Amino acid sequence: MATNEQIAKQVIEAVGGEENIQSFAHCATRLRIIVHDREKIAEDKVESIDKVKGAFFNSGQYQIIFGTGTVNRVYEAVQKLGITGSSKEEVKKEAKNQGNTFQRAIRTFGDVFVPIIPVLVATGLFMGLRGMLTQEQVLSFFGLAPDDISQNFLLFTEVLTDTAFVFLPALVAWSTFRVFGGTPVIGLVLGLMLVSPALPNAWAVASGDADPLNFLGFIPVIGYQGSVLPAFVAGLVGAKIEKFFRKRVPEALDLIVTPFIVLLIMSILSLFVLGPILHVVENWIFTGTKALLELPLGISGLIIGGLNQIIVITGVHHIFNFLEIQLLENLGYNPYNPIVTAAVAAQGGAALAVGFKTKQKKLKALAYPSSLSAFLGITEPAIFGVNLRHGMPFVMGLIGGAVGGFIASLFQLKATGMSITVIPGLLLFLNEQIFMYILVNVVAIATAFALTYFFGFKDKESI
Template sequence: MGPEKEYKKIAQDVIKGLGGKENIISMAHCATRLRLIVKDRDIIDDEFIENVDKAKGVFFTSGQYQIIFGTGTVNRVYEAMIGEDVSSTSKAELKEKASEQDDHFFKRMIRVFGDVFVPIIPALVATGLFMGVRGLITQPAILAWFGLTPDSISDNFLVFTQILTDTAFGFLPVLVCWSTFRVFGGSPLLGIVLGLMLVSPSLPTSWDVAQNVQEPLMFLGFIKVAGYQGSVLPAFIIGIVGALLEKRIRKLVPAALDLILTPFLTLLIALMLGLFVLGPVFHEVEILILTAVTWILQLPFGIGGFIYGGINQFIVVTGLHHALNLIEIQMLSDTGWNMVNAISSGSIAAQAGAALAVGLKAKSLKTKSIAYPSSLSALLGITEPAIFGVNIRYGKPFLMGLIGGAVAGFFARILDVQATGMSITVIPGMLLYLNAQIIPYIAVCVIGFGIAFALTWMFGFKEKTNLK
């Protein structure tokens, strides 16, 4: 069976398990999950969908029925579903429809963070890999293998690498404003232009102001204005305001003048609010949040790493991990290092270890068939199959995974392991440590995996019933 026919069959099986096309209101997808709004949750055959080829688990949360397929696979399944005439929708529409079924404000906000930041992560992943590769090839020890020294590297080559590593973070507000406009129903093009205005070369850069190389512009004698290179939260808030402004203005402006007045007024008002009110306020909020998180993670004796490593995968279960993207992005933008990634990798490896222990101890072939690939998926950085498909179902393995993650997080901070990027973890995450940290990073992952595996093997799994 060719790939096209294979995914067509998967889509047809998913539709059948969901109760037919008439039960599907709308559909979208994130990096790993097919996300659907359905009319009747009760008629869905969860067991049938879990047995669909390439499906790694299902769960219902925040008003959405979510099927885990994994990175890359979910895109192909989504396209096949479109080919079967299933209604697709924008993330904004999906969010609104989910809100009709789940009006919990906090959950809606978590969805918003995911919808805004997930689409820009691939660019940041690539940037992190570029940083890792540059760090590797510029190491004196590596250069010495070829009879070279750091002085042998040409200035033009360094400029080329800086373009690869600095562009995404230098223009980060552009990415954030674009994605925020898209999610909140504004025109993405206006989001791009507004983001570019926030990093206009006419403004002193935020980095030069922070290092006292340049003075900020002064308005009205007390408002300090500078560019927002590398800022996340101000661009996010300004993007929300800009998108809502555009929608409001479009309703008030006569249709004949919409093309002229709507973008003019949207950009003018949003930029004024952004530079003079929202930007300065939320830049300070951003600094406070980052300072608080950094303080916690840098608590002495590895305490911060132990705490975060222990709760990291519980955060994934709640969906809060999307909100934490903001913290990692800001860390990388400010310092070039991400101290969260190694802790996350250790906690993810721990869930892999727990799932593997379940697979090895289980007598049920079905349990094994889910546990083994789920463990491999977790080692590649995707834990939902292991968490929802295996560990949480048996209860104790998930707890043992949290313990393994806590110990791994402890060692990550004791060893001060920090990544050059984000969003790739465990085995792929090694690409973010192509420097003197690669051995400590591997050690953190092995510790998390080994402890969770051992605890699950000894205390955390007793097969009473088969997985359903």
């Protein structure tokens, strides 16, 4: 097996040499390279390099899949050869103008929400653990009943599970200011203004326990606990306004005057104009999403489970983070997650079948770890490294995802969080749903595996 230094040299040569590399960075699984001339890349050579699990163009970047851990070492080896790397942010800026308008917009949307996801994942895990610890069956194992649980303990769990969603607008506004070139702390304060305790609580208004403040006889003003869209647009507009004034306010006054003007303008604009309008739009989006997920007879799971990984290929799947946040905030659970879990697991099942059936050592060595990666929730190695390259395994994975999604929808599985799937996703179902969740994954994997093994893969292609 080649060393990481040898692999680094082979990668540089295959992408057209050092002079063809504009910039490069890496994420959790992929080396991301922007090149001057795409035609100079020898894609066959890239994919034949040891430890490479696939390669593809997306969002203006040539992305080479190495997998978790390996990519860090290869990146370091490339740097040792004298090629200066870039941060992921710098690479994103250079790729910003590549792709169509829709792709660029979705990519920006993803840049805002990706940094927030870890705390929402943690919140979901806390919800799952609370659900497990308050189950009557679990408590009886320790000789306890629900009435034995301390109210102080329950209050503490509410701090863990509710804080991120109560102050979600602050997180969104902070991240949006950061992405659009504003001062993040101004965005943070603006977001906190949207959930100020001086305003009627959004959840209290929704339940009828409080009334909106009425300005000018027709403008309803409330807090925006759990809302996303008003904070996102407020952050975008606020960052642009800040940049406008930064260029015009004298440097001696900038530190005081600019934040004052931005917060004054944006607090008025957000609470009296953007908030009321976008809150209505947000409710429309939520209603449409909920209607799709509530289609009868498991139809929603069949559709979403079958199409999800096609959307992943396009790179615009980050928009669903917004929808999942809305579901958790409005419903208290996430019916989208178990359906997507089936889609992810099925691609792993298809890749596993390729590994079992092929006699090609390199393909086998690629398929097994790619399937494991999918079972841990990351499908890119399985999709781009194995299934798409051979065509039909990807299709069989889509079918497996549709079947698993159908079962998840039919039995109305509800995750307590978001963004983790398959094996890690077990933590979102630590309640009476756990066995059904396992069944959904097993069925998705088994369906994709069987279809791929018997009908979807012939071991004739060379790799």
